[in-house]
Amino acid sequence: MTEPAARPPDHPPVPRPGRSARVIAAIVFTAIACGGYGAMAYTQRELWEPQHDEVPASVRTSPGGYRSYHFWHTGYHGGK
């Protein structure tokens, strides 16, 4: 490890602002937000997935199976 070069006389270093809790919180928050969006953009995951179910083959192959399934799972639907 080398020693830092001596500064010339009357050449004090310019102070840099230190890290404050507010700045650190902003950095963490920014990293989480950017990371979160980046991860979602990369994986293409959804925050709110539509309902997933498993319909047995017996239902899928039975007459009325799908209809009864929907009838009981989605109920009445209609417009204005």
Added chain:
Amino acid sequence: MKTSCPNCGAEVEFRYDDSFVRVCDHCRCAVLRTDRGVDSLGQVADLVPMDSPLALFADGHLGSAGFLLVGMAQIRHGSGGLWQEWYAKLDGGKWGWLAEAQGRYYLTFEEPAAALPPFESLAPGQAIELPVHGVSRRFTVSEHAGAAYVAATGELPYKLVPDGSFRFVDLDDGAGTFATIDYGDTGDAPALYVGQQVTLDELGIRGGEHGPSRDAKIASQRLACPNCNAPIELHAPGDAQRYACTSCNHLIALDGNLRVLGGLPHKASPSIPLGSVGKLPEGELTVIGFVQRSAHVDGAWYPFEEYLLYAPAVGFRWLVCSDGHWSYVQPVAVGAVEAGVTGCRYDGVKFTRFTGAPLRVDQVLGEFYWQVEVGETVDSEDFIAPPAMLSSETTRSETTWSLGTYMTIHDVQHAFGDKNLPIGPTIGVAPNQVDRSERAARWMAGGVGVMLAIGIVAATVAPDHLVYEHAMEVHAGSAAPVAQTQPIADVGTPGSGDACAQYRVAVHSLLSCEEIPKESRDSLVSAFPLDSSDAVVCQAGVDSVKQILARTKCELGSASGSGSSTVAGSGSGSSSGSGSGELEAPNVFFSDPFQLDSGHNVEVELSSPVDNDWVYAAADLVNQDTGDVVEVESDLEYYHGIDDGEAWSEGSHRSTTVVGPPTGGTYILRVEAQHGGHGETSLAMAIHQGVFRGTYLILFLGVLGIPWLLLGLHAWSIEKRRWENSTRGKPPVTSFTIVVAIAGGIAFVIWGLFKLVARSSSND
């Protein structure tokens, strides 16, 4: 060479062949050696007592070369200050000039220079090129003044004329190189001396005929005020030139003899008592003087306070208090600052010009290393890069630069170990006060930029390919009571009698169940055709009916009455699609199988040209291999009209639902729809994969952008208050404001694009 003093006859010895003048130790006559013998240049004054770690015939070294201090001259600055110049004879015969002023040491050597600018052409702060070892280098004029020889001792390498005056220009290059151009008296040829500021540790000074060892600490000196006889304690006796008595408030000159210069109009009352010792960034420093000065801004004088600090190992420093805000101030070499019109650069940092104003001394108290006077003025300029502030002060003959570092009240109280130090409170925002909100907002602004970049990349690389599309007819009202053909299960398998009989009983039980609304029972007719004859299909139907009945209070009835119901209708279903997998029921549609990748999201898009009407669609994305079903619902409704002469509309013709990356495999889409009006309407469906999710970009931009906006507004208000006290009166355009403007513009454009897309979709 030994000779006799031409004035007193005492023996005078020239030890070196190339020295010009030897001061007689007996009569203080300056003896000049010439080709024709010796001559007297006149008598020099007695040496002014000055504490110095240097002494005649002390030795030292510069690198590997040794030297001996063989002579010294005391020189009075044109403004009254006194400094000493020692002459060092190096091994090999070279002469060096070692200047000693205000506890600093500059070792220079004569540099041959073909042409030097005239004295009159230079001014403080001016930059010029000077040759150093044959290479041209840039220097800045720090001082442009005159001086006179006062006294001397030992051997001198030039012709010193007692009381002779000369003009000089001091310069430095900001990188530690110091230069002096000695213009001599009017008509003399200028000479250039170039060297560096050095420390005594570097030179290894030791010994000498008289004077203290360099290791001896320069002790404070106790005197008495010539006006009130109160004790005076000088902390830097070698440099002190003025003292404002803390008892009688008279200003005293310390140049040689103590002289009362006069009473001061106002007695200063510093918040930090003189003599206090503070632990500051460069070590322990003592408060030895106090000055109250004022800045002339907009026709008014605004006071601020300066505390002069001193420590032998550090030198002179300042603690400045303005509006309750404190800064620790260190000197900066003039040449180290690259000054400009709107700012300057120092140590790689850009400083923005904040203000410029004349400064006036109003009150003084304690000890000073210059000839301070109440009422004296200088021109000042301040440049800021919080927490730093670079300040220049310029007189007719000199420019000085200093670097201030912001300190909180707590820092100052902690430095002096006194929590009750009567300082504060702060007023407004200091020029070099750090704004944490602004720095936090900068990070968040960067984050917004990064997020936008990610969004642009994601939008660019999103494949967004169409996997499947189709359109179906949706009949009005509930699904028609149609018989359903069987695309999946076989019908009419032998041996199905018992199972199918049970199935029919079950269906009758379902259709007669009062717990189920009439409309729903009607729709179930098409779902459970009574003409099934395959045992497996019938058994599955029984299972389905039992599941439905299990959720009601109805029970599974007996087989009696089977076949008496007239629930089966005639098929009138559409077959507008490919027909390969489509049911004949009018409002139910099964797609052909299609492939979905596992790595991309899936968008189910449903659209219908409804007009004051609605279409409800329930779409199932079914993985044929695993049975996994993703259910998507969509209400498509669009209403419009005119109320009180004003047109209105609501709803949309289109809806999209995005599903995360599915398990890769073969899928079918089942869509069942209802339509509230009369007749038929079409329902278009499309499956896209790998779509860009702009909603999430906006959502995350909002999550990050709202706090950023709040912090940015807070930072802006602070900057506005800070710059109200500046010459320009308003904050400058910085990279931060540019980022804010760009980000705001991008956000506005994105918002506008989304609005356009939404409008065009609703028009479709």
